[in-house]
Amino acid sequence: MIAIVRQHAGYVAVILFLVLLLPPLRRVLESSMALQMLVQVPLLIGAGYLWRDSVPAPVTALIERWNQHGVTGLVLTTLAGAVWMLPRSLDAAVSEPWVAVAKFITVPLLIGLPLGLSWPHMGFVIRGVFLLELIATFFRLGWLYMVSPMRLCNNYLLDDQQRTGEYMLVIGAVILAGVFGKLLWGRFDSGP
Amino acid sequence: MSILRTLLASCILLLLGGTVLTAATDGFRAFTTETARRVAVLRHPPQVPSVSLETQTGARINLADLRGKWVLVDFIYTRCISYCQVLGGEFAQLQDQLAAPIAQDRLVLLSISFDPRHDTPAELAAYQERFRRRGTGWLAARPLRKDDLTQLLRTFGVTVIPDELGGYVHNTAITIVDPQGRLVQILDMGDPKTVAQAVLRNMGR
Numbered sequence: 001m002i003a004i005v006r007q008h009a010g011y012v013a014v015i016l017f018l019v020l021l022l023p024p025l026r027r028v029l030e031s032s033m034a035l036q037m038l039v040q041v042p043l044l045i046g047a048g049y050l051w052r053d054s055v056p057a058p059v060t061a062l063i064e065r066w067n068q069h070g071v072t073g074l075v076l077t078t079l080a081g082a083v084w085m086l087p088r089s090l091d092a093a094v095s096e097p098w099v100a101v102a103k104f105i106t107v108p109l110l111i112g113l114p115l116g117l118s119w120p121h122m123g124f125v126i127r128g129v130f131l132l133e134l135i136a137t138f139f140r141l142g143w144l145y146m147v148s149p150m151r152l153c154n155n156y157l158l159d160d161q162q163r164t165g166e167y168m169l170v171i172g173a174v175i176l177a178g179v180f181g182k183l184l185w186g187r188f189d190s191g192p
Numbered sequence: 193m194s195i196l197r198t199l200l201a202s203c204i205l206l207l208l209g210g211t212v213l214t215a216a217t218d219g220f221r222a223f224t225t226e227t228a229r230r231v232a233v234l235r236h237p238p239q240v241p242s243v244s245l246e247t248q249t250g251a252r253i254n255l256a257d258l259r260g261k262w263v264l265v266d267f268i269y270t271r272c273i274s275y276c277q278v279l280g281g282e283f284a285q286l287q288d289q290l291a292a293p294i295a296q297d298r299l300v301l302l303s304i305s306f307d308p309r310h311d312t313p314a315e316l317a318a319y320q321e322r323f324r325r326r327g328t329g330w331l332a333a334r335p336l337r338k339d340d341l342t343q344l345l346r347t348f349g350v351t352v353i354p355d356e357l358g359g360y361v362h363n364t365a366i367t368i369v370d371p372q373g374r375l376v377q378i379l380d381m382g383d384p385k386t387v388a389q390a391v392l393r394n395m396g397r
Binding site for chain 2 (some may be wrong): 066068071072075076079080082083086087088089092095150151152153154155156157158
């Protein structure tokens with residue numbers, strides 16, 4: 001399965017993106033905060049990540065000259081990620097059509113794609129910093145969502161928000177366990 | 193050289209990203225839609241639409257008829273068992289605390305229902321009775337057309353979503369409308385004293 005996805009990454013990316021655009025699926029995924037934040041947005045990021053193989057080689061070569069160790073790409077991913085992490089943005093993506101359009105364009109192109117293009121060039125330390133910051137973000141936001149007595153999104157219910165917080169703590173813990181596993185038993189042969 | 197280029201590109205991105213983030217949060221003041229609309233209202237007070245409403249007595253009024261007075265607006269539905277109950281109690285208290293301007297006919301309190309199908313004049317009157325409505329100065333009303341309701345919710349920035357118990361969940365606040373019909377300030381509920389002070393401060397300006 002993973003091998004097939006790798007081989008046809010470009011097609012998988014386009015199909016995944018088009019499927020996510022389907023109005024019935026959009027309605028379902030945007031009906032809850034947990035589904036939008038933890039399923040829809042990550043899948044859009046995934047579509048952008050997989051699309052990296054479709055970028056023409058000369059363009060990739062040019063980007064690489066400005067993207068030593070994948071640092072530039074990581075900065076872009078982090079900043080775009082920060083914008084789409086704001087409760088305000090998630091809220092507006094549901095109520096304002098132009099923000100929804102912006103989400104479907106920028107999440108794959110400014111978060112997923114730069115991550116995909118940069119990850120292979122990122123060394124052990126940079127990957128570690130990225131993953132630990134990601135884990136910390138999941139824990140911080142998850143905790144905030146769990147304890148906040150106020151609704152952070154006008155479009156979502158409070159118990160949905162609290163559930164999202166719990167899921168985020170679980171996801172953070174799973175990534176952390178993955179990093180530990182890699183540190184204890186993994187091989188570090190990828191990346192320069 | 194590649195390192196320097198990367199550094200340059202990253203710095204440019206940081207500047208751009210910082211600018212976008214600053215704009216997206218109104219200068220790191222508003223991270224939620226609720227705060228954002230408060231900041232926006234203070235900066236550019238929007239005009240309240242002139243829509244017609246049916247009050248608890250069955251009388252028809254137009255929001256534009258209330259120009260010339262200060263109006264305190266909240267959004268409710270009478271079947272509500274949580275926030276609106278608090279809001280109702282708060283409006284009853286505000287009637288006492290703002291008795292003077294109300295008596296001078298310079299201020300009126302207005303609860304608008306976003307559940308007009310259920311909230312008939314009788315239901316609206318019963319809602320007010322639950323809080324032992326004191327005399328006049330508090331109108332409870334429902335919009336008569338769906339478009340009017342949509343327009344009202346949009347202007348006042350109220351989002352209503354169905355909850356799991358057959359009711360609604362909505363962002364709650366008390367809004368001050370000035371005599372020119374402009375929405376000038378949005379305040380938290382739960383503290384009628386602060387609301388009364390804010391109203392008097394606005395009226396004194």
